[in-house]
Amino acid sequence: MRFKPLFIAVLATVAFATAGFAQERRVPNAGELRLSYAPVVQRVAPAVVNVYAAKTVRNQNPLFDDPIFRRFFGVPGGGGPQVQRSLGSGVIADASGLVVTNVHVIEGADDIKVSLADKREFEATVVLKDPRTDLAVLRLKDSHEKFPFLDFANSDALEVGDIVLAIGNPFGVGQTVTHGIVSALARTQIGISDYQFFIQTDAAINPGNSGGALVDLTGRLVGVNTAIFSRSGGSQGVGFAIPANMVQVVLTSARSGGSAVKRPWLGAKLQAVTPEIADSMNLKRPAGALIASVAANSPAAQAGLKAGDVIVSVDGQPVDDANAFDYRFATRPLGGSAKLGALRAGKDITVAVALQTAPETPRDEITIRSRSPFSGAKVANLSPALADELQLQNLDSGVVILDVDSGSYASNLGFQRGDIVDQVNGERIAKTRDLDRVSKMPNASWRIELIRGGQKISAVFNG
Secondary structure (H helix, E strand, C coil): CCCHHHHHHHHHHHHHHCCCCCCCCCCCCHHHHCCCCHHHHHHHHHHEEEEEEEEEEECCCHHHHCHHHHHHHCCCCCCCEEEEEEEEEEEEEECCCEEEEEHHHHCCCCEEEEECCCCCEEEEEEEEEECCCCEEEEEECCCCCCCCCCCECCHHHCCCCCEEEEEECHHHCCCEEEEEEEEEEEECCCCCCCCCCEEEECCCCCCCCCCCEEECCCCCEEEEEEEECCCCCCCCCCEEEEEHHHHHHHHHHHHCCCCCCCCCCCCEEEEECCHHHHHHCCCCCCCCEEEEEECCCCHHHHHCCCCCCEEEEECCEECCCHHHHHHHHHCCCCCCEEEEEEEECCEEEEEEEECCCCCCCCCCCEECCCCCCCCCEEEEECCHHHHHHCCCCCCCCCEEEEEECCCCHHHHCCCCCCCEEEEECCEECCCHHHHHHHHCCCCCEEEEEEEECCEEEEEEEEC
16 A cells, blocks of 8 residues: 555556556566565665754743742742753764764754664764855764765656655654655745745655755755645655755765855845746846856956856756855865856856955954943954855955843843944944953943945934
């Protein structure tokens, strides 16, 4: 019964091939019914793991410190530290014990354990986290053996209708295999991560499958399962996986010992081509990535790209929107160049863009602790590399907020990651040390100018 859909497909093919002839009714023999994915699963399953993450949190509600409150409401343990646990899946991607999973599976964890298919458990350390793709790379600790691992397929070679298997740990019940087809490719409006270019599948994916493997029938990894669309919380046949080609980029950075993923930098602001823009530019259809502006001395500028150009391909692969370009360009290997196909004034052009990283300068990250509106804000010096990481357009200098401590003064005032601190009390803020110095000055009021989303915001706070 499990393989009935595939058996029906086989019979349908036979019926089509013999259309017009009398059909013989007979009982199928055992050989004709022996259709199974078991050989693929047997090769793949040992390289798919369960990931258990735990973090210690303290309840911030002061009422939990009151023993009478706890007794009355039946709250156990009081307001001391509590352990939150999460579970997910992972894929062994290297014989040395490198494991790929999702960032959201291990985010904030103090303790990470990985359970293999043979029930052995290993502690794991985080080698690299890449929130932009929601991918993390772990390393199994105290391991002195060669682990089974998955080979990578070229995910760009996938086609809608290809059969795939999803393997993971849904709901913590243990390793589970489901099958389906590739329902769609290049899904870009999902809102899960910065690089939105997902494989969609109808293979059953549920909570706990995050970080698990999506494999083809040769047993090669085509994607890492990361999200589902659901109104109930369970599988409704719409699951999304990060393509293997993007996973390779993150894994390569982890193998090289980097603390961050290195990607090619274009140095141009892109926007969608709407139907109105397509009409005004006499384009055949609203597709491609429109260049809104080009940064000086960037690879885009050096290649001769201009505002108003519409990028339609990267190394011959089509680009339907800005998200598709980001994926295509980010998965190109550093060094050398990529050929971008574009439209300029209705004519086709091709340019070679150097595949190089954005320039980096010392970030000088500090957390403001002095009594000021910025207390609890972690800030850094902006550079083209950091601006690209934070997706800040046309900004490559100044002081940017990287993070804000929960419950801090800066958090309560609404400061956000990506805010650029332009001026404080009339003084231009060029470096993090400028902000640290100004924040230590006693003031009855604070006049602050920020840049958020390209817009300047002015605010006054009392000291």
